[in-house]
Amino acid sequence: MKIFKWLIVTATILIAIIMITPFYGRAQISLTLQPGFGQAITAINNAEAAGAYPNEILPLVALLNRALDLNQKASTLQLNQTGEHDQLISSANQALVNVTNQANDLTTRSAQRAHSNKIITSASGIIIAVLGTFGYVVAAEFYQRYRIKRTFQMKVKRK
Amino acid sequence: MKFISTQNRRTLITVFLVLAIISEMGAYVALTPPPTDQFFQFYVLDKNMLAADYYPQNNTNLLLDSKISWYLGVTNLMGNVQLIEIRLKLGNETTIPPNDTTDTPASAPELVAFDRALMDNETWTLPFDWSITNVTTTTGSAHILTVQINNQTYQISDWSALKGYNFRLILELWVWQGDTNTFEFGWGNSAERRTAWLQLWFNMTNIGPPP
Numbered sequence: 001m002k003i004f005k006w007l008i009v010t011a012t013i014l015i016a017i018i019m020i021t022p023f024y025g026r027a028q029i030s031l032t033l034q035p036g037f038g039q040a041i042t043a044i045n046n047a048e049a050a051g052a053y054p055n056e057i058l059p060l061v062a063l064l065n066r067a068l069d070l071n072q073k074a075s076t077l078q079l080n081q082t083g084e085h086d087q088l089i090s091s092a093n094q095a096l097v098n099v100t101n102q103a104n105d106l107t108t109r110s111a112q113r114a115h116s117n118k119i120i121t122s123a124s125g126i127i128i129a130v131l132g133t134f135g136y137v138v139a140a141e142f143y144q145r146y147r148i149k150r151t152f153q154m155k156v157k158r159k
Numbered sequence: 160m161k162f163i164s165t166q167n168r169r170t171l172i173t174v175f176l177v178l179a180i181i182s183e184m185g186a187y188v189a190l191t192p193p194p195t196d197q198f199f200q201f202y203v204l205d206k207n208m209l210a211a212d213y214y215p216q217n218n219t220n221l222l223l224d225s226k227i228s229w230y231l232g233v234t235n236l237m238g239n240v241q242l243i244e245i246r247l248k249l250g251n252e253t254t255i256p257p258n259d260t261t262d263t264p265a266s267a268p269e270l271v272a273f274d275r276a277l278m279d280n281e282t283w284t285l286p287f288d289w290s291i292t293n294v295t296t297t298t299g300s301a302h303i304l305t306v307q308i309n310n311q312t313y314q315i316s317d318w319s320a321l322k323g324y325n326f327r328l329i330l331e332l333w334v335w336q337g338d339t340n341t342f343e344f345g346w347g348n349s350a351e352r353r354t355a356w357l358q359l360w361f362n363m364t365n366i367g368p369p370p
Contacts, residue, residue: 006172010179038340041242041276045337048239054278061240064276072274076311121190125182132178133171 011126036096040064043103050107051114060099060106067095199243199346200234201332201355203287213359220362224290231285233332235277237346242335244342245273245285247308249318250358252325257344257356264344265329265356270306270313272333294363296323301363323364330357 044060074088205212206228215225235241248267250256255266275283292312293305301323306313320326332355333342345354 006168010172010175035340037242037335038337041240041335042337044240044276057240058278061276061278064242068274068276118190121186122183125186126179128182129175129179133175136174137171 011130036093036100037064037067040067040096040099040103043100043107047103047106047110050110051117052106052110056106056110060103063095063099063102067092067099070095195236195238197237197346198353199236199241199332199334199355200232200282201245201330201357202232203330203357203359204230204232206230214361219360220364221291222365223294224292226288226290229287229289231273231287231330232282233275233277233285234282235279237279239279240276241346242274242276242342243283244275244333244335246331246333247271247273248329248331249303249306249315250327250329251318251320254327254329256329256358257331257354259354262345262352262354264331264333265358267329268317270315271308271311291363301326303363320363324362325360326363327358327360330359332356 041064044057044064047060048057070088070092074085074092077085077088202210203213204210208230213229214221214227221227231245233243233245235243246264247270248254248265249270250265250267257263257265273285275285277283287309289306289308291303291305292307293303295302295304300319300321302317302319303315303326306315318326331344333344334346335341336343345352347353
């Protein structure tokens with residue numbers, strides 16, 4: 001039974017090492033210029049780094065592009081169209097806020113999912129190692145029995 | 160459990176550790192994407208999406224109001240979402256073009272910029288229709304006064320060329336940098352930086368409407 005204790009201790013240590021490993025890092029940025037666009041693209045990049053899937057990122061990028069289009073459209077308006085200009089800028093800012101919030105939520109969910117996936121994958125490796133070791137023990141035992149049987153196999157014949 | 164006691168413990172621990180290391184290496188490889196070369200593709204195509212007939216009748220000597228249709232293309236192969244900007248600059252023979260060694264942009268004034276957020280491996284194709292709509296000549300130089308780009312008219316203060324030769328449109332790819340929170344010409348870090356830009360030359364010697 002001592003051997004199983006050793007196996008359990010080793011497996012526990014390996015899992016602990018895997019769990020305390022950091023999964024992704026966030027860049028520290030200074031948001032002094034165009035904070036809305038900067039925050040939105042940074043939030044999207046963080047979500048990607050956290051392991052978000054492309055189909056989850058796509059709607060955020062589409063929304064960001066909508067904000068860019070609104071911003072572009074606002075920049076082409078004449079000076080006497082201030083009302084429309086302000087409305088477009090307001091819509092663009094709202095879109096950016098939505099992108100940032102959704103990306104932050106996605107970052108949290110993706111990080112948790114990536115964490116779980118990593119633990120499951122790592123634990124699978126440990127389980128495979130335990131099963132492999134058990135298989136080795138069983139195979140070794142059968143091989144030993146086979147050798148003993150072959151060595152001491154005798155046929156008694158009456159003469 | 161009798162058979163376990165007959166085994167060598169060290170052998171079992173070694174077998175377990177070897178299997179664990181192999182399994183965890185497999186898990187690490189499965190979870191870690193392989194490093195790839197990170198870059199952008201930036202190109203301009205004619206109205207048939209070919210790199211061939213950029214100008215009407217393949218004649219670089221343009222006429223007033225002759226509409227030219229191109230497609231600007233950018234493909235993001237940086238491995239993540241990127242915010243990019245195509246900047247259109249107006250140059251002539253004396254304009255200093257972008258420098259790939261020092262990563263400096265062209266010295267020409269910027270007319271318009273197009274922004275876009277691109278997914279990884281996404282290609283953005285931007286229709287780019289333009290025409291020269293007003294030109295004047297003074298002291299042997301042709302001055303382009305207005306340009307129409309994608310149905311938007313732009314007034315230009317100073318874009319001239321001697322006898323109307325060697326105008327050029329310079330297109331530069333600028334990429335949003337999260338650490339500085341600005342668009343910067345090119346991409347990469349200080350150790351390895353790359354730039355992408357294009358320029359297309361044309362003349363404006365026959366000032367008159369298209370036939």
